Amino acid sequence: MNLLLTLPALLLLALVFAVPLLRYGWLSFHADSVITGLQPVPNGGANWLRLIEDERFWQNTVQTLRFAGLSVALELLLGLALALLLHQRWRGRTAVRTITLLPWALPTAVMALGWRWIFNDPYGPINALVQALGQPALPFLSSPASTWFVVVLADVWKTTPFVALLLLAGLQTIPSDLYEAFALDGGSPWQALRRITLPLLLPYAFLAVLFRLAQALGVFDLVQILTGGGPAGSTETLALYSYLTAMRFLDFGYSATVMLGMFLLLLGLTTALLLGRRWLAGGRA
Amino acid sequence: MGLRSTLRYAVLALLLVGLIAGGALWAQRRQPVIVTALMPAPFAQATEPIVATFNRTHPDIELRVNRGPFETESISDLAISSLLLGDSPYDLLLMDVTWTPKYAAAGWLAPLEPLLGEDALAGVVPGAQEGNRFDGHLWRIPLVADMGLLYWRTDLMAAPPRTPDELMATASRLQRSGRVRWGYVWQGRQYEGLSCVFLEVLRAFGGQWLTDSGDRVELGNPGGVAAASWLRQLIDRGITPRAVANFAEPEALQSFEAGDVALMRNWPYAWAELQKPGSKVRGKVGVTTMVATSEGATAATQGSWGFSLVSQSPHPREAALVIAALTSPEVQKDLARRLGYTPTLSALFEDPELVAANPVLPELRRALDHTVLRPLSPLYAQLSDILQRQLSEVITGERQAPAAMERAQRLSNQVLRASGVGTSAVEATP
Numbered sequence: 001m002n003l004l005l006t007l008p009a010l011l012l013l014a015l016v017f018a019v020p021l022l023r024y025g026w027l028s029f030h031a032d033s034v035i036t037g038l039q040p041v042p043n044g045g046a047n048w049l050r051l052i053e054d055e056r057f058w059q060n061t062v063q064t065l066r067f068a069g070l071s072v073a074l075e076l077l078l079g080l081a082l083a084l085l086l087h088q089r090w091r092g093r094t095a096v097r098t099i100t101l102l103p104w105a106l107p108t109a110v111m112a113l114g115w116r117w118i119f120n121d122p123y124g125p126i127n128a129l130v131q132a133l134g135q136p137a138l139p140f141l142s143s144p145a146s147t148w149f150v151v152v153l154a155d156v157w158k159t160t161p162f163v164a165l166l167l168l169a170g171l172q173t174i175p176s177d178l179y180e181a182f183a184l185d186g187g188s189p190w191q192a193l194r195r196i197t198l199p200l201l202l203p204y205a206f207l208a209v210l211f212r213l214a215q216a217l218g219v220f221d222l223v224q225i226l227t228g229g230g231p232a233g234s235t236e237t238l239a240l241y242s243y244l245t246a247m248r249f250l251d252f253g254y255s256a257t258v259m260l261g262m263f264l265l266l267l268g269l270t271t272a273l274l275l276g277r278r279w280l281a282g283g284r285a
Numbered sequence: 286m287g288l289r290s291t292l293r294y295a296v297l298a299l300l301l302v303g304l305i306a307g308g309a310l311w312a313q314r315r316q317p318v319i320v321t322a323l324m325p326a327p328f329a330q331a332t333e334p335i336v337a338t339f340n341r342t343h344p345d346i347e348l349r350v351n352r353g354p355f356e357t358e359s360i361s362d363l364a365i366s367s368l369l370l371g372d373s374p375y376d377l378l379l380m381d382v383t384w385t386p387k388y389a390a391a392g393w394l395a396p397l398e399p400l401l402g403e404d405a406l407a408g409v410v411p412g413a414q415e416g417n418r419f420d421g422h423l424w425r426i427p428l429v430a431d432m433g434l435l436y437w438r439t440d441l442m443a444a445p446p447r448t449p450d451e452l453m454a455t456a457s458r459l460q461r462s463g464r465v466r467w468g469y470v471w472q473g474r475q476y477e478g479l480s481c482v483f484l485e486v487l488r489a490f491g492g493q494w495l496t497d498s499g500d501r502v503e504l505g506n507p508g509g510v511a512a513a514s515w516l517r518q519l520i521d522r523g524i525t526p527r528a529v530a531n532f533a534e535p536e537a538l539q540s541f542e543a544g545d546v547a548l549m550r551n552w553p554y555a556w557a558e559l560q561k562p563g564s565k566v567r568g569k570v571g572v573t574t575m576v577a578t579s580e581g582a583t584a585a586t587q588g589s590w591g592f593s594l595v596s597q598s599p600h601p602r603e604a605a606l607v608i609a610a611l612t613s614p615e616v617q618k619d620l621a622r623r624l625g626y627t628p629t630l631s632a633l634f635e636d637p638e639l640v641a642a643n644p645v646l647p648e649l650r651r652a653l654d655h656t657v658l659r660p661l662s663p664l665y666a667q668l669s670d671i672l673q674r675q676l677s678e679v680i681t682g683e684r685q686a687p688a689a690m691e692r693a694q695r696l697s698n699q700v701l702r703a704s705g706v707g708t709s710a711v712e713a714t715p
Contacts, residue, residue, distance in 0.1 A: 034390050034663045035704045038369075050703075121528035123539065142473075142530030143681055230475025231530045232678040247362050248666040250391060 021263070027256035034250035047257040056233070056241065057258060061265065064237045067148065068216035071155045075212060076205060078156065079163030084197075086164065087171045104161040112225035115154045116141070144234030147227055151235050154222060159215070163208045170204030171197070206277055210270065217266055238262040317347040318603045322377035323364055326355045328429075328590065331624050335616050339607070346603050357381050357477070368393045368595070376598035377607060380425055382416040382589050382658070383477070383665050389424050390663035395596040396422035400605035408614075412653035413589055413629040419661060425591040426612045427629040429620070432585035432652050433485050433575060436541065436549040436559070440569040441465065445548075449489060449515055452548065452576050456524045459547045468524035470537045471550040473516075475677040478533055480659060480669045481586040482550055483676055486512040488584035488657055489577040495660040495668075502668065502697035504690045508581065513679050513686035520680065530680045542566060550575070552588065556645055557625040572645045574652050587656040589629065664704060671696045 028047050030040040051057055086097050103111070118124050122137035131137055141147050174197065182192050220239040223229060229236035229244075238258060246255035324332065329352040339348050351374070353360045361384060367373045368391070380388070388394050397405060405426060406414045412432070417425040437445040441459055446452040456468025472478035487494060492508020495501070503509065519525040528536075534551060538558060541549040544565035549555070559570050577583040592608045594601060610616070614633060620626040621639050627649050633639060634650040660668055675693040678684040684692075 033704075034387055038391050120536070121526070121531070123543075137528070139527045139530065142528050144683060147531075227531075228474065228476050230673075230677050231681045232475065232683045233674045244670065247365055248358070248670070249664075250365075250387060250666075 024256040024260055024263075027253055028260050030253045032251075032253040038250070038252070040253070043253070047254050050254065051257050051261055056236075057238070057261060059233065060236050060238050060241050061261075063148070063235065064217055064219070064239075064262075067152060067155070067219065067235075067237065068213055071152045071159075071216055072209060072212045074152070074156045075160045075163045076209060078160045079167055079208065080201075080205075082160065082164035083167035083171055084193075086168055100164065101161050103158045104165075106158070108158065108221045109225055111158055112154065112222050115150065116226055119150055141227065142231055144232050147231060148235050151223060151226055154226060155216065155219065158222075159212060163212060166204055166208040166211075167201060170201045174200050202280075206273075210273065213269065213273075214266060217262070217269070238265075317343075317345050318600045319347045319349060320376045320598075320600060320604050320607050321349045321351055321374055322379065322592070322607070323351045323353050323360070323375045324379040325353050325357070325360050325590075328379055329353070331620060331626070332611065332616075335611065335619060339610055343606075343610075346606065348607055351375065368597075371597070373595050373597050375595055376600060376604040378593050378595060379428070379590055380593045382425075382427075382587055382591070383669075385416060385424050385593070386419045386661050386663045386665060388593065389419050389422070393596055394424045395594045395598065395601055396424065397426065397594060397605065397608070398423045400594070400601060401426070401609060408630045408632060410629060410631050410634070410650070410653045412585075412587065412656035415656065415658050416587055416589065416661060417591060425593045426608050427589045427591035428612050428617070429590045430627040430629045430649070430653060431552050431554075431588035431590065432627075432649075432656050433481055433550060433588070434553060434555075434585065434649075434652055435573050435575050436551055436555060437571045437573065438465075438547050438566060438569055439571045441547050445571060445573045446576055448578055449486075449576050453519070453522065453524060456547050457522065460524070465547045466545045467526050467540065468546070469519060469548040469550075470525060470529060470532065470540050470546050472532055472534060472537055473525075473529035473677075473680050474531050474533045474536075475673050476533060477669060477673070479673050479676055481588060483512065483516070483672065484586045484657055484659060485550070485575045485584045486515060489575060489581045490515070491578065491580035491582075494672075495662070499660070499662065500701060502694050502701065504672065504697070505687075505694035509690045509694075510687045513676060513690050516676070517679050517682070517686055520682075530677065553627045553645075553649055554625075556643075572648045574655055583655050584657040585652045585655045587658050591629075664700060667700050668697050671700070 027040065029042060029045065031043040031046070032038065032040040082100060086093060086100065118126055119140040121127055121139045121142065122131065126140070127137040139146070140150055178196050179192055182196060187195070218239045219237050220243065223235055223237055223240055224243075227235045229240050239262070242255050242258040242262065245251050245258055249255075329350050332350065336348050336350055340346075353363055360379075361381070364373075364375065364378050367375060368388075373393075378388075385394075401423075403423075405423060406417065409427060410430065413427050413430045417423055417427060435445060441464060442455055446455045452469060459465050460468050471482045473482070484494060487504075487509060490508045490511040492506055492512055493503050494509075496503055516525075520527055520529065526540075534555070537549055537551055538555050540546050541551075541555075542559060542564050553572075556570070556572060558564070560567055574583045574585055592611060594604050594608065598604050612629075614630055617626075617628040617630055618633055618636065618639065621628050621633060622642055625643060627646075628634065628639075634646055640646050659665060662668065672693050675684070675689040675696075679686050679689045
């Protein structure tokens with residue numbers, strides 16, 4: 001009976017998830033490009049061998065992990081601070097809660113164009129300020145060292161509210177009598193944060209990280225509009241590479257391989273996270 | 286059921302069938318054939334009155350224009366997505382010159398010579414004729430010509446520089462005198478525009494992107510290395526701002542329009558922008574072709590837009606009629622007069638009315654004699670992508686020019702070899 005009830009959901013999952021995945025798996029063992037007239041021709045494991053030797057794939061993997069790692073870490077920290085702030089009772093909290101959510105509600109494309117203008121050299125507002133202070137304009141978006149950081153900044157600005165929202169929901173599930181009892185026993189607010197809030201918030205933080213990591217590893221629109229993957233390919237992500245390979249180069253076989261490579265990476269990371277969490281929970285028990 | 290009632294029902298059914306069939310036939314006769322064209326937003330807007338006139342004068346065809354995105358590559362993404370699904374809603378595509386071989390090789394286009402004749406391009410300027418044929422067929426009729434130009438400030442110099450050395454000297458002198466902040470701006474962002482800029486410099490130094498046979502990339506040769514080194518030198522000497530590494534056309538235009546720069550590489554559209562009331566350099570701008578060394582030749586990258594017929598179109602004959610009408614002398618003249626679009630038909634460059642309205646028209650005609658085509662290959666997007674990345678490394682100082690060009694050559698040749706082609710690109714080279 002239980003199985004029967006979950007059947008519709010399982011079928012839906014199979015349709016939107018398993019079918020494309022299997023199709024990609026099949027495609028990754030075929031040459032299917034503008035050269036083959038867009039007809040799939042079996043080519044053994046040639047695509048996978050190419051993937052292993054593809055410097056660009058590995059460079060993009062490092063860049064994608066770097067981007068996802070730093071932005072999710074920053075979002076978690078800032079999101080926690082924001083959630084704690086918004087959980088306190090103070091005048092104007094409702095208004096601030098709404099305002100905080102605004103970046104999350106903005107379309108990424110609009111926001112990316114905005115950041116491109118804000119960091120424009122030399123006419124953007126930040127450089128106007130820099131030059132007003134008598135300093136030469138800074139080429140934020142024209143050096144690989146700084147550009148990827150601008151991309152992280154844009155992502156953090158947009159998605160911190162999402163993390164904050166999840167954590168805020170978590171904070172509201174913690175009963176206040178826990179804090180009262182702890183205070184009666186002479187615990188300081190700092191200790192309360194460490195002993196009560198953070199441990200009880202852990203499942204929510206874990207959920208937020210999982211969501212954000214999956215999104216950040218597949219980041220596309222932000223990078224496409226803000227930098228186009230440049231300069232010198234320094235901000236190109238795996239999703240962007242896969243898109244270029246399919247839509248610009250019309251090489252669908254290899255694009256599927258890049259996509260699957262990315263999928264395996266994500267699968268590995270998620271598994272590691274799950275195992276880490278189980279280990280953490282086990283250690284506590 | 287009796288015989289009579291059966292008969293009655295049969296008659297009734299027959300009457301009904303007749304009515305429906307007759308109605309359908311009648312509707313068929315009244316209904317014009319619908320031809321749908323996908324165009325970038327600016328073109329869709331520009332051709333609105335032209336389309337209205339066409340529909341008025343052709344009651345048997347209804348031309349519908351689908352307003353696409355603004356950006357070149359976004360249009361391609363939209364078109365490709367629909368073509369891949371196999372049931373494209375478009376009969377006609379307004380295409381960038383570099384897409385033709387890719388689309389033709391994918392089987393998405395129908396050859397035009399059976400519908401419009403072998404001499405369909407007869408009146409077109411030679412420089413704009415290239416890039417429309419591939420693999421022995423005609424795939425595209427150009428509507429608007431586009432080519433790379435060198436913009437110079439007439440109030441700062443008596444004549445524009447003719448060689449790369451002269452350009453550097455003039456720019457440096459003007460910067461030292463404090464009359465401009467920067468000497469020369471161009472498009473240095475990692476995107477297609479960078480390949481266009483580089484192709485001109487490459488030719489200026491006598492280099493070649495693809496060999497004449499079309500099966501090997503030669504960027505690592507002295508011409509390629511010299512061209513990339515020159516772009517780097519412009520930045521090293523402070524003639525070009527470092528920010529050029531993120532400059533597309535709007536950013537270059539913005540700094541030139543603000544009066545901050547002595548020279549700029551851009552497309553013809555910039556001329557009209559620079560003459561607008563808000564421009565600080567209005568009436569102080571000249572247009573010429575790119576600088577070149579004695580080993581090379583002045584070159585203008587060709588970047589035209591033209592109409593192609595989608596092979597899935599159910600009405601190829603009507604669609605071809607639309608192509609002929611929309612690329613006619615009247616339409617091109619109208620676009621040139623109203624919006625300053627560069628025509629592709631030779632005769633229009635001598636039209637007194639157009640020359641009077643657009644003083645740079647003779648200069649554009651001259652530039653069209655120096656156009657160069659980006660490699661005409663289905664693999665062009667990949668080759669260009671490789672080049673852009675390596676150039677971006679040179680521009681940002683991540684890699685030295687010789688190493689970067691050697692790498693671009695190696696990676697490009699890998700792509701060509703892996704695909705087992707080069708051969709189909711050979712036939713395409715005019």
